[in-house]
Amino acid sequence: MLIMLAKFLLVGVSGVGVNLAVYLPLTYAGVHYLLAAVISFAVAVTSNFFWNLVWTFRGRAADKTTRQKYIIFVIISGLNLGVNLLILRLLVETLGMKDSWAQLLAVGCTGILNFSMNYAVTFRESRKTKRKENQAPYETSYHPNL
Numbered sequence: 001m002l003i004m005l006a007k008f009l010l011v012g013v014s015g016v017g018v019n020l021a022v023y024l025p026l027t028y029a030g031v032h033y034l035l036a037a038v039i040s041f042a043v044a045v046t047s048n049f050f051w052n053l054v055w056t057f058r059g060r061a062a063d064k065t066t067r068q069k070y071i072i073f074v075i076i077s078g079l080n081l082g083v084n085l086l087i088l089r090l091l092v093e094t095l096g097m098k099d100s101w102a103q104l105l106a107v108g109c110t111g112i113l114n115f116s117m118n119y120a121v122t123f124r125e126s127r128k129t130k131r132k133e134n135q136a137p138y139e140t141s142y143h144p145n146l
Contacts, residue, residue, distance in 0.1 A: 001119070007056040008115045011048055016107050019044040023103060033099045037088060038081070045077040057123035072122040079117070080110040 023040035027033055049070055061069060084106045091102035 004056055004119065005115055008052060008118075009111065011051040011056055012111050012114070014051065015044045015048040016104065018047045019107060020100070020104065024100060027099065033092065033103075034085060034089070037085060037103060041077070041081050041084070045074060048077075049073045052118065052123075057118075060123040060125055063126040063128075069122055073118060076114065076117045076122060080114045083113065084110050 019040045022043045023036050026036035026039060031039070052073070053066065053069065064072075087106040087109055088099070088102050091097040091105060092099050097105075
């Protein structure tokens with residue numbers, strides 16, 4: 001699980017880069033910072049899903065389709081976006097922090113929550129799969145009808 005967390009965090013760091021690469025030009029173009037955060041979120045979450053699917057959680061949750069995983073991932077990410085926006089607004093409007101630094105901090109704060117939820121829900125192994133992983137090789141090939 002620690003290796004998956006490390007990979008998830010690396011994907012997250014790249015996602016922060018994607019997020020800021022979209023967010024900063026939008027805010028410089030005059031888009032309100034909260035709207036820019038939502039747009040940058042949409043781009044970054046799709047990028048993060050792809051890399052988590054093919055690298056971080058590769059082969060996990062085989063009982064779910066890619067579409068199901070994506071929908072769950074987006075829902076969880078949406079919940080985290082809500083937390084992100086609350087933190088962002090608090091930092092900018094209450095504490096007077098510069099919005100670009102506040103966005104970076106807000107995204108960082110939601111990282112562990114995001115991993116935990118995706119590990120436990122999106123890419124959770126079914127009980128059947130877990131049982132097979134914990135069995136000896138001869139147990140998985142045993143045929144009771146023989």
